Amino acid sequence: MLAATAAALTALVVSAAGVAAVGHEDARQQPRAAEGPVWTGAWGAAVQRPVEGSEDWGANWSREGFADQSVRQVVRVATGGSTLRIRLSNAYGTTPLRITAATVGRSAGDAQVWPGTTRSLTFGGSQGTTIAAGQDLVSDAEALRTSPLEKLSVTLYFADRTGPATFHRFTTATSYRASGRRPADSGGDVFKESTNAWYFLSGVEVSGAASPRRGTVVAFGDSLIDGTGATPGADNRFTDKLAERLVAARRPLDVVNAGIGGNRILNDSPCYGDKATARFRRDVLERPGVRTVIVHLGANDIGAPAMGDPCMGSAPQVTARQIIDAHKELISAAHARGVRAVGATILPMKGALFPVYTERGEKVRTAVNRWMRTSGAYDAVLDVDRALADPAEPALPRPGYVFRDGLHPNEAGFHAIAAAVDLDAL
Known part of the structure; x- marks a missing residue:
């Protein structure tokens, strides 16, 4: 403890x-409209080095990482907006991290996503991206209107082996894992494994609020x-x-x-x-x-x-x-x-x-x-x-x-x- x-x-x-x-x-902190959207952090987590699970902290997947697997993470945003983007971190990676595909949608509880709400995320216009070791990266903005205190599901697919994962060790939420490419799967039944940690995801940022x-x-x-x-x-x-x-x-x-x-x-x-x-x-x-x-x-x-x-x-x-x-x-x-x-x-x-x-x-x-x-x-x-x-x-x-x-x-x-x-x- x-x-x-x-x-x-x-x-x-x-x-x-x-x-x-x-x-x-x-x-x-408050750019004019002509300078682009005003982004704020609606959810976030501090990342840390991979470490084995324990009796006190629970099991986690940080040391083994992922390969041909999809990871679904449920987060609650503080406020809403008309567009959003996610922030990913490879801060403690020793090799480049390849994200093959990523989606975001409204959580329907556990690993389920409300049908019709899933949005594919892009990075510089491409479906996937590579994050250099020691670096962070934000996705492109995606149009998805969110409400205050709403839960979202962010799903990342890793076709290649990631190596040990930059992560956040202790959460009061649940993350899920499935074999294969499952970012668009809304049912959630294939996400049979779970832990109480977050992986690579360090922020959800929103823009488009009136104030x-x-x-x-x-x-x-x-x-x-x-x-x-x-x-x-x-x-x-x-x-x-x-x-x-x-x-x-x-x-x-x-x-x-x-x-x-x-x-x-x-x-x-x-x-x-x-x-x-x-x-x-x-x-x-x-x-x-x-x-x-x-x-x-x-x-x-x-x-x-x-x-x-x-x-x-x-x-x-x-x-x-x-x-x-x-x-x-x-x-x-x-x-x-x-x-x-x-x-x-x-x-x-x-x-x-x-x-x-x-x-x-x-x-x-x-x-x-x-x-x-x-x-x-x-x-x-x-x-x-x-x-x-x-x-x-x-x-x-x-x-x-x-x-x-x-x-x-x-x-x-x-x-x-x-x-x-x-x-x-x-």
């Missing part, structure tokens, strides 16, 4: 200085963002609930989840992704239309030495100053691109039912949280710590908002975090 944070009941506290500093619109103020909010961080503790298939992660709030309030903002369970801000991991400072540009700043990033990181850096998890790789003890300096690096990178940065304090960690809490680590957590609250470095602060803490013993979480592991949010916890967000701060 991994260390991460949990729920919040408090509102975002927005500093006046922060709002003034990054409340502007710039030409990069000129459309933009993307990226939630960036560890398992709190990724959704550990959420009910599989129920779309009740923090980012899901935030997207629902934005739709209900008629706010033209998409939400992208760029969390990786176990991720750290200071150190890479063979299983839990590149360190946050290394992946921030790809997973946040290079997505289209980004207005705001919500950052939750630091708990795994603090807890790794106590966990003894070989999947962490190097697990040195860290200081508050090291974590703070890394947060400052993320803030500076966001501000340089005109992106507002929202920080989340680290939750009470003493209640975890796996080794993560130490007295030394508690001092580091307290110091980082104090800096977040008082420094003004972030444009807004979500005080997860104060919201979640048990009033009788602040080092422990408040009962009722945590998953059975004693650390991650449960459904009520994720709802509380989303309810705490001041939408005007985004």
